[in-house]
Amino acid sequence: TSPPQQDPETPIARFQKYLRFNTAHPNPNYTAPVSFLTSLAQSLGLKTQTLEFIPNKPTLLITWQGSNPSLPSLLFNSHLDSVPAEPSKWTHPPFSATLTPEGKIFARGAQDDKCIAIQYLEAIRNLKARNFVPTRTLHISFVPDEEIGGIDGADKFVKSKEFKDLDVGFVLDEGQASVNDEFRVFYADRSPWNLIIKAKGVPGHGSRMYDNGAMENLMDSIEVINRFRDSQFDIVKAGKASNSEVISVNPVFLKAGIPSPTGFVMNMQPSEAEAGFDLRLPPTADPDLVKKRIAEEWAPAVRNMTYEIIEKGPLRDYMGRPLMTATDDSNPWWSVFKQAIAAAGGKLAKPEILSSTTDARFMRQLGIPAFGFSPMTNTPILLHDHNEFLKDTIFLKGIEVYEHIIHALSSFEEANSI
Ligand SMILES: CSCC[C@H](NC=O)C(=O)O
Ligand SMILES: [Zn+2]
Numbered sequence: 001t002s003p004p005q006q007d008p009e010t011p012i013a014r015f016q017k018y019l020r021f022n023t024a025h026p027n028p029n030y031t032a033p034v035s036f037l038t039s040l041a042q043s044l045g046l047k048t049q050t051l052e053f054i055p056n057k058p059t060l061l062i063t064w065q066g067s068n069p070s071l072p073s074l075l076f077n078s079h080l081d082s083v084p085a086e087p088s089k090w091t092h093p094p095f096s097a098t099l100t101p102e103g104k105i106f107a108r109g110a111q112d113d114k115c116i117a118i119q120y121l122e123a124i125r126n127l128k129a130r131n132f133v134p135t136r137t138l139h140i141s142f143v144p145d146e147e148i149g150g151i152d153g154a155d156k157f158v159k160s161k162e163f164k165d166l167d168v169g170f171v172l173d174e175g176q177a178s179v180n181d182e183f184r185v186f187y188a189d190r191s192p193w194n195l196i197i198k199a200k201g202v203p204g205h206g207s208r209m210y211d212n213g214a215m216e217n218l219m220d221s222i223e224v225i226n227r228f229r230d231s232q233f234d235i236v237k238a239g240k241a242s243n244s245e246v247i248s249v250n251p252v253f254l255k256a257g258i259p260s261p262t263g264f265v266m267n268m269q270p271s272e273a274e275a276g277f278d279l280r281l282p283p284t285a286d287p288d289l290v291k292k293r294i295a296e297e298w299a300p301a302v303r304n305m306t307y308e309i310i311e312k313g314p315l316r317d318y319m320g321r322p323l324m325t326a327t328d329d330s331n332p333w334w335s336v337f338k339q340a341i342a343a344a345g346g347k348l349a350k351p352e353i354l355s356s357t358t359d360a361r362f363m364r365q366l367g368i369p370a371f372g373f374s375p376m377t378n379t380p381i382l383l384h385d386h387n388e389f390l391k392d393t394i395f396l397k398g399i400e401v402y403e404h405i406i407h408a409l410s411s412f413e414e415a416n417s418i
């Protein structure tokens with residue numbers, strides 16, 4: 001049976017329309033989705049601004065003016081872009097937003113993170129229809145390039161005068177699906193470092209046995225790094241910490257060998273070899289200790305090793321504090337958020353550190369409290385995976401949850417004292 005025809009004027013149809021814009025790297029189409037979101041917001045009577053800190057990398061800012069604009073505002077963020085998808089490995093084309101008879105919407109971005117973008121706007125639509133007026137101003141931002149580090153996106157945005165003028169007091173950004181009936185909330189991310197180690201060594205005939213060759217140096221380093229990786233993973237396997245509370249170091253590329261028309265020269269030992277790793281540090285990690293370990297154990301000069309660390313995000317805020325948002329009574333936003341989830345009939349899991357990384361780190365770096373949250377319960381975690389999907393009923397429930405969250409946070413006045 002063919003999937004049900006979509007009424008063009010439903011939240012699901014609007015979600016599908018947004019999903020059908022191909023915003024996958026390396027060539028995300030930002031113009032079309034920004035214009036779609038702009039007209040959607042304007043149809044709701046919301047103010048829209050398109051900021052371009054880098055040419056062709058727009059940040060769309062939508063504003064729902066509160067009755068007391070002097071209070072610090074709320075910012076709900078989402079990113080326009082998505083990671084690529086391999087169509088041949090999907091059951092439905094990744095940008096078709098196919099709605100199957102059982103109600104699954106298949107698309108790249110269905111979970112990460114186009115759902116929250118439309119849910120924010122649909123929640124505002126419903127609140128406006130009930131004549132709700134926020135006390136605090138609510139801004140919704142749609143930023144580019146989150147998936148490639150946010151340097152031309154959220155990082156530029158939070159450093160802009162436009163952002164400063166928003167006087168943001170609290171941020172919500174993307175979270176991650178929950179496989180059970182509890183909503184997950186994240187009070188920190190792990191910080192991404194890219195590590196590239198390079199080995200130099202004596203080249204030689206493929207048959208020779210000798211020390212200090214480049215491949216030997218690289219493989220010795222990989223062995224040491226792997227032992228560390230296993231030690232961290234063992235802590236998780238033993239249930240002593242979650243995978244986002246340890247330091248992960250995963251190999252992402254190996255590069256060595258002398259190319260030949262048929263592949264590689266098989267009787268020469270190369271003089272150079274390198275490997276790349278995706279490192280993720282929880283906010284509690286000591287960056288100096290990690291750098292010491294890299295210099296002394298993972299890529300020691302004594303073994304002709306060099307290395308490069310590309311820190312793709314801070315570990316400390318402007319006051320030198322770990323990038324974490326409090327989830328106790330010291331943070332008044334926390335109790336308001338919790339109450340909103342309860343009012344929506346939801347259950348909240350224990351707050352977590354997100355194992356990956358979001359743009360929220362740029363707002364936390366300014367000392368702004370920020371939670372990662374995506375209202376997806378009873379949903380397999382498929383971000384960046386094949387056949388990413390979101391069930392229509394879960395998507396629609398998420399709109400209701402955001403109605404409660406917006407109602408609660410935008411009506412909350414005591415927090416202006418913090
Ligand atoms: C280098 S920051 C890239 C951000 C990306 N975010 C989600 O997947 C991640 O790799 O976690
Ligand atoms: Zn994301």
Ligand SMILES: [Zn+2]
Nearest residue numbers: 112147383384
């Ligand atoms: Zn992602």
